[in-house]
Amino acid sequence: MSAQIVIDTLDFVSNTRTLHGKIILKDCMRLKDYLYDNQGKLKYKISGVLDKNDKSILQVIINGEIPLHCQRCLGKLTYLLNIQREILLAENENELSHLDEIETIDGILADSNLDILELIEDEIILSLPISPRHRENECSAQEFTDSNPIGEKNPFVALAKLKKHTKII
Numbered sequence: 578m579s580a581q582i583v584i585d586t587l588d589f590v591s592n593t594r595t596l597h598g599k600i601i602l603k604d605c606m607r608l609k610d611y612l613y614d615n616q617g618k619l620k621y622k623i624s625g626v627l628d629k630n631d632k633s634i635l636q637v638i639i640n641g642e643i644p645l646h647c648q649r650c651l652g653k654l655t656y657l658l659n660i661q662r663e664i665l666l667a668e669n670e671n672e673l674s675h676l677d678e679i680e681t682i683d684g685i686l687a688d689s690n691l692d693i694l695e696l697i698e699d700e701i702i703l704s705l706p707i708s709p710r711h712r713e714n715e716c717s718a719q720e721f722t723d724s725n726p727i728g729e730k731n732p733f734v735a736l737a738k739l740k741k742h743t744k745i746i
């Protein structure tokens with residue numbers, strides 16, 4: 578297990594701190610359902626900055642390969658993650674609900690005890706493709722149609738709900 582890392586978000590920004598390191602997929606318990614196996618590591622970098630309106634922002638960069646299930650053949654699909662996101666830190670629920678109305682801005686509540694691994698897992702889950710598939714010439718499935726019933730059991734359909742949920746807490 579990696580040691581838990583927590584930050585005080587507003588303090589992190591006012592001191593323009595940067596954190597970088599590696600996370601081990603084995604430690605990502607909430608990602609488990611999406612993964613073909615839990616072998617591998619991802620690199621991350623989190624920086625605290627002020628935007629041009631003096632709003633506190635966490636810049637999150639996550640890179641690496643993540644093993645997913647191909648929705649056509651159910652085999653292993655190595656997906657390249659290349660996440661670069663800016664998350665605005667809302668100082669209260671009111672501000673956060675305003676942010677939620679603006680689709681281009683991601684926001685979370687400022688937290689004096691933010692668990693970095695949880696934040697990274699959220700960002701990864703939100704960035705995963707809804708229906709990952711091999712390219713046709715790389716897939717072992719002989720044939721498929723877009724109305725493949727596998728899609729209906731796809732765990733990724735719960736993502737939209739999850740996104741709302743993680744914003745509230």
Ligand SMILES: [Zn+2]
Nearest residue numbers: 647650711716
């Ligand atoms: Zn496939």
